Amino acid sequence: MNPKPTKPALPPHTAEENIAYIRQMLGELRTVAHNEGADMLRYFIEMAYVEAGDILAGFRPVSLRNDRDAPAGMSLKPTGKVKL
Template sequence: MEQSTRLGNLHFAQAMLREVRERARSDGEDLLTYLIDMAYLEASDRIRAIWAAKDNDAASGEGR
């Protein structure tokens, strides 16, 4: 999958998880809120990893 598409999909998933997490939290669903938080953090970590790889590529001249 193209990197920009993957990044866009991860940002979309992150936004949806944030919204669903708030709904679960407001309904008092503690375990579900926790599990959604873990998925949100995983999406965030993957986004950061993609950005770090882009920064490394640019610094080493591979991004040209």
């Protein structure tokens, strides 16, 4: 029985390389949207392009998830029965 040949593992990419690739693709998509006259789509792609550039420049974190999901510090205990 012959074992299946395995594909060589691709080298892992860094987050910076991945974001740079995304930014490059967004730049190309922005051009396509512009050529098609899809102004709103081009705007949203441009915003993502700018965001990727900000991440690469270190102006923004990759994710805001940790900040956004933090509790506001408010008590969630009910104050008692509501009388109507």
